[in-house]
Amino acid sequence: MxxxxxxxxxxVSIFFPEAVAKIGSCLVRAKRRIVTRKTIPYLLYFPAFxxxxxxxxPFFRSVVLSFYEYNPTYGPAYFIGVxxxxxxxxxVTSPSFWxxxxxxxxxxxxxxxxQLILGLGIALxxxxxxxxxxxxxxxxxxxxxxxxxxxxxxxxxxxxxxxGIINYIGSFLGMPRxxxxxxxxxxxxSVIVIDVHNFTPFVAIILLAGLQSLPxxxxxxxxxxxxxxxxxLKNLTFPLLKPVLYVVLLFRMIESLIMxxxxxxxxxxGPANATMSIHVNAYYHGMRWTMFGTSFAxxxxxxxxxxxxxxxxIRAWRKALEARMV
Amino acid sequence: MSRNKKILYTIAIVIVMIWTCFPIGWMxxxxxxxxxxxxxxxxxIIFKPIxxxxxNVLLGQEWTGTAYITVHTDIPRYFMNSFLIACGATLxxxxxxxxxxxxxxxxxxxxxxNFAFTLLSFxxxxxxxxxxxxYQLYQRTGLFDTHFGVMAVHQLLLLPFVVWMMRSYIAxxxxxxxxxxxxxxYSWLGVFTKVTLPLLKPALAASAVIAFIYSWxxxxxxxxxxxxxxxxxxxxxxGFISYERVLWGQMAAAAVLGMLPSxxxxxxxQRYVVAGLSFGAVKG
Amino acid sequence: xxxxxIRNLTKEYGKVKALDGFTLEVEHNELVVILGQPxxxxxxxxxTLAGLEPFxxxxxxxxxxxxxxxxxxxxxxxxxxxxxxLYPHLTVGENITFSFYSYRAKRAGLSKEKIxxxxxxxxxxxxxxxxxxxxxxxxxxxxxxxxxxxxALVRSPKLLLLDEPIAHLDAKLRHRLRPELRRxxxxxxxxTLYTTTDYMEAFxxxxxxxxxxxxxxxxxxxxxxxxxxxxxxxIGNLLGVPSMNIIPGGRPKIMNGKMNIFTEDGLxxxxxxxxxxxxxxxSIEKIDIGIHPSDIRPVGGGEYKPVLRxxxxxxxxxxxxxxxxxxxxxxxxxxxxxxxxxxxxxxxxIDLYFKETDTHLFDSKSGLNILFMR
Numbered sequence: 002m003x004x005x006x007x008x009x010x011x012x013v014s015i016f017f018p019e020a021v022a023k024i025g026s027c028l029v030r031a032k033r034r035i036v037t038r039k040t041i042p043y044l045l046y047f048p049a050f051x052x053x054x055x056x057x058x059p060f061f062r063s064v065v066l067s068f069y070e071y072n073p074t075y076g077p078a079y080f081i082g083v084x085x086x087x088x089x090x091x092x093v094t095s096p097s098f099w100x101x102x103x104x105x106x107x108x109x110x111x112x113x114x115x116q117l118i119l120g121l122g123i124a125l126x127x128x129x130x131x132x133x134x135x136x137x138x139x140x141x142x143x144x145x146x147x148x149x150x151x152x153x154x155x156x157x158x159x160x161x162x163x164x165g166i167i168n169y170i171g172s173f174l175g176m177p178r179x180x181x182x183x184x185x186x187x188x189x190x191s192v193i194v195i196d197v198h199n200f201t202p203f204v205a206i207i208l209l210a211g212l213q214s215l216p217x218x219x220x221x222x223x224x225x226x227x228x229x230x231x232x233x234l235k236n237l238t239f240p241l242l243k244p245v246l247y248v249v250l251l252f253r254m255i256e257s258l259i260m261x262x263x264x265x266x267x268x269x270x271g272p273a274n275a276t277m278s279i280h281v282n283a284y285y286h287g288m289r290w291t292m293f294g295t296s297f298a299x300x301x302x303x304x305x306x307x308x309x310x311x312x313x314x315i316r317a318w319r320k321a322l323e324a325r326m327v
Numbered sequence: 328m329s330r331n332k333k334i335l336y337t338i339a340i341v342i343v344m345i346w347t348c349f350p351i352g353w354m355x356x357x358x359x360x361x362x363x364x365x366x367x368x369x370x371x372i373i374f375k376p377i378x379x380x381x382x383n384v385l386l387g388q389e390w391t392g393t394a395y396i397t398v399h400t401d402i403p404r405y406f407m408n409s410f411l412i413a414c415g416a417t418l419x420x421x422x423x424x425x426x427x428x429x430x431x432x433x434x435x436x437x438x439x440x441n442f443a444f445t446l447l448s449f450x451x452x453x454x455x456x457x458x459x460x461x462y463q464l465y466q467r468t469g470l471f472d473t474h475f476g477v478m479a480v481h482q483l484l485l486l487p488f489v490v491w492m493m494r495s496y497i498a499x500x501x502x503x504x505x506x507x508x509x510x511x512x513y514s515w516l517g518v519f520t521k522v523t524l525p526l527l528k529p530a531l532a533a534s535a536v537i538a539f540i541y542s543w544x545x546x547x548x549x550x551x552x553x554x555x556x557x558x559x560x561x562x563x564x565x566g567f568i569s570y571e572r573v574l575w576g577q578m579a580a581a582a583v584l585g586m587l588p589s590x591x592x593x594x595x596x597q598r599y600v601v602a603g604l605s606f607g608a609v610k611g
Numbered sequence: 612x613x614x615x616x617i618r619n620l621t622k623e624y625g626k627v628k629a630l631d632g633f634t635l636e637v638e639h640n641e642l643v644v645i646l647g648q649p650x651x652x653x654x655x656x657x658x659t660l661a662g663l664e665p666f667x668x669x670x671x672x673x674x675x676x677x678x679x680x681x682x683x684x685x686x687x688x689x690x691x692x693x694x695x696x697l698y699p700h701l702t703v704g705e706n707i708t709f710s711f712y713s714y715r716a717k718r719a720g721l722s723k724e725k726i727x728x729x730x731x732x733x734x735x736x737x738x739x740x741x742x743x744x745x746x747x748x749x750x751x752x753x754x755x756x757x758x759x760x761x762x763a764l765v766r767s768p769k770l771l772l773l774d775e776p777i778a779h780l781d782a783k784l785r786h787r788l789r790p791e792l793r794r795x796x797x798x799x800x801x802x803t804l805y806t807t808t809d810y811m812e813a814f815x816x817x818x819x820x821x822x823x824x825x826x827x828x829x830x831x832x833x834x835x836x837x838x839x840x841x842x843x844x845x846i847g848n849l850l851g852v853p854s855m856n857i858i859p860g861g862r863p864k865i866m867n868g869k870m871n872i873f874t875e876d877g878l879x880x881x882x883x884x885x886x887x888x889x890x891x892x893x894s895i896e897k898i899d900i901g902i903h904p905s906d907i908r909p910v911g912g913g914e915y916k917p918v919l920r921x922x923x924x925x926x927x928x929x930x931x932x933x934x935x936x937x938x939x940x941x942x943x944x945x946x947x948x949x950x951x952x953x954x955x956x957x958x959x960x961i962d963l964y965f966k967e968t969d970t971h972l973f974d975s976k977s978g979l980n981i982l983f984m985r
Contacts, residue, residue, distance in 0.1 A: 142593065148585065154568060158575055266565055304453060
């Protein structure tokens with residue numbers, strides 16, 4: 002084997018200057034030394050690692066800049082410690098942090114609870130087979146495939162105060178004409194409805210998959226014992242489905258806390274800041290008013306909220322998984 | 328099931344279907360309405376459908392009442408932008424993510440789970456916290472408002488997805504098959520291209536479709552790093568509702584156009600969608 | 612120099628040694644069986660030889676060539692995996708010829724006709740010629756096993772590694788394939804390492820058996836060596852159905868000039884001359900006594916002397932033979948008997964006879980057979 006290689010090199014040197022051949026053999030040797038059993042996993046991961054760094058760098062830069070007064074319109078950044086955070090907590094930003102926090106939490110809580118209940122209901126409906134069930138399952142997923150921003154446009158069309166279909170249907174039910182997205186009292190619930198329409202299919206389809214993967218035995222046993230369907234749901238389906246519920250909860254919590262597209266497209270945070278979530282507020286402070294320091298402080302707090310929430314849900318999920326193993 | 332229960336069940340299914348489809352259907356109908364029909368009250372379900380909105384949005388032909396005149400439309404260009412960006416972003420995500428996924432699935436190495444978790448944690452981050460820094464970087468390097476620039480920032484969404492999905496699919500291929508191919512005289516690369524890749528084909532197709540949809544549907548990142556040139560479909564659509572007086576018919580046509588690719592593609596990968604959406608956390 | 616020489620092969624996972632100073636020589640045309648319990652390091656050994664796993668130190672010389680630094684694909688070693696590892700996306704025919712389309716094989720330049728001829732010969736030998744167009748998912752376990760064997764043999768490799776190749780087949784098929792495997796190996800003449808957990812399989816096909824335990828090679832020898840002189844207490848567990856009786860913790864004492872071993876349960880077992888001198892030489896204090904169930908008889912005669920007295924605990928008729936469990940002072944001793952012991956009642960008193968020379972004495976501390984102690 003080795004002999005063959007040497008022969009190869011002498012042949013090469015007839016056509017090329019010796020130096021080229023030498024470089025070639027050096028490269029081969031270098032490749033041998035770099036690509037070894039121990040380095041292969043790292044080499045394979047390297048491109049993704051670079052991308053990770055490319056994402057982490059701006060992230061940490063933002064975290065650092067949240068401790069700076071940074072407004073490029075007026076001059077370079079200077080360090081002000083936790084002043085941005087103090088401003089936030091004293092509510093001196095406009096729109097205020099506390100208002101945004103309230104909007105964000107209501108938005109997230111309403112979305113998660115409504116979507117989980119509706120989604121579980123739909124999953125329980127669809128877990129049975131009936132004529133055309135495949136089509137129904139495919140169609141139910143449609144709204145989730147629609148970009149949130151188009152969802153917002155779709156509903157804006159229906160929410161239209163004067164000629165919109167929703168007010169028209171409402172008139173039959175004796176409801177007064179409502180401004181919906183343009184009415185400070187109704188704007189947030191209206192956006193929540195859009196989010197529910199957009200993301201309940203996700204909850205339903207994942208829970209449906211969860212339901213289908215449940216073991217059959219306990220259910221057969223319960224049926225033999227003559228248990229009521231409510232009893233089965235409460236004492237069998239629900240506990241067994243717990244791990245999947247946590248996964249869905251995790252995804253929905255993350256996405257509704259950081260939701261931007263839908264709110265921005267539907268209301269731009271208005272009217273009268275009624276839908277000014279933290280993420281949208283940060284957008285205005287940063288992109289519109291170039292108050293980047295303040296904006297980053299908003300975002301760091303939002304990130305911390307998402308991260309700590311995820312931490313607890315993931316822990317509960319692991320516990321539920323272990324419990325199911327036993 | 329008793330008769331009554333069956334009726335209740337059917338009613339429930341019908342309600343779910345109406346709730347799901349009505350808003351979509353209403354928008355499709357609106358896209359076929361003439362302006363008077365759009366603003367008619369009570370809203371019309373039965374009307375004379377016209378293609379004016381579609382002609383306007385797609386071809387820039389506007390009906391003046393007597394003849395078609397050519398007006399400017401950017402929608403086809405934005406559509407192409409989105410298409411290019413979604414294809415490119417998917418390709419990049421696989422070029423970077425597939426080797427990483429293989430590495431995570433097949434080897435033990437120092438810090439492995441930390442790497443994997445860091446990637447996953449990008450989903451926890453509000454997009455803006457990352458995109459501001461990138462925005463300023465792009466302004467300086469000339470990547471602002473370029474297709475490649477958007478493809479690159481979409482990796483924030485696509486890369487974690489591709490790595491986690493492909494990792495679980497690769498791990499599902501018995502390692503002995505790869506070993507057998509090594510013994511049969513194939514180098515590491517030979518095994519990958521002749522054995523692993525062909526076995527991954529269906530999974531690759533499904534993940535690629537879902538990645539494409541993610542990229543296509545993304546709004547915020549693409550909005551921040553683009554101007555009028557490389558702007559994708561989603562941020563471009565926002566233009567329709569920022570006007571004082573909204574052109575509902577044209578907006579509806581453009582919006583239907585914007586959601587069509589995702590819905591059509593999703594039908595092809597139905598079977599894989601669940602595993603894909605939940606990063607494989609629930610076996611679908 | 613032997614055809615394959617493995618010297619002092621050691622593999623460490625952190626502090627655990629998966630292989631510890633493994634040494635073995637294999638000749639051309641020889642079939643060596645590696646016998647050991649699950650987790651003994653059998654698969655690790657084969658993987659290491661194939662170059663699929665790295666090792667800490669040692670030498671591997673195959674056909675006068677040091678192959679340690681060669682990557683797997685250049686070693687020209689074929690391997691049959693426990694899981695068969697057929698390529699699911701290729702037909703049986705493509706599976707078998709897969710190795711001929713590797714870069715290396717292409718350079719070797721085997722002509723199409725030659726490949727076809729070889730495939731024909733091997734598939735006919737293994738009776739799978741009519742399966743070539745099928746996909747692995749359409750095959751039965753036995754067929755998959757034959758295909759994976761064909762895939763390995765068609766290459767005429769320098770060395771063939773078989774990792775528990777028939778472990779997952781049903782008993783009937785196993786019995787049929789065992790002699791076939793041996794015949795095939797002798798026909799092709801390729802040096803072969805074969806792992807198994809089943810001593811019958813090992814005895815049935817091996818030229819030479821190596822017993823592996825926790826990465827350490829305990830004994831290398833013919834089946835007679837291993838049966839008659841097991842080098843270690845653990846080997847007793849691997850041999851025979853039922854496996855060897857081990858009576859632990861006996862102390863040797865001399866009475867009337869003859870040595871006996873007194874066990875904790877109060878049994879008294881005589882020791883022959885050779886063993887006695889050995890015990891005295893090495894001054895061994897505690898001894899475990901092993902005896903094959905087939906060396907114990909429920910009737911006396913000749914050299915067979917009554918040694919133990921107990922009561923029948925249970926009898927299992929196993930066709931032409933039977934297994935009798937006898938309770939001797941709370942300890943169950945298993946005895947292999949001719950059939951038709953059903954008429955004996957449970958609880959009935961019985962004497963057990965065996966030859967002094969048939970007992971195997973192991974040092975309690977190290978587990979080594981006292982005859983092998985250095």
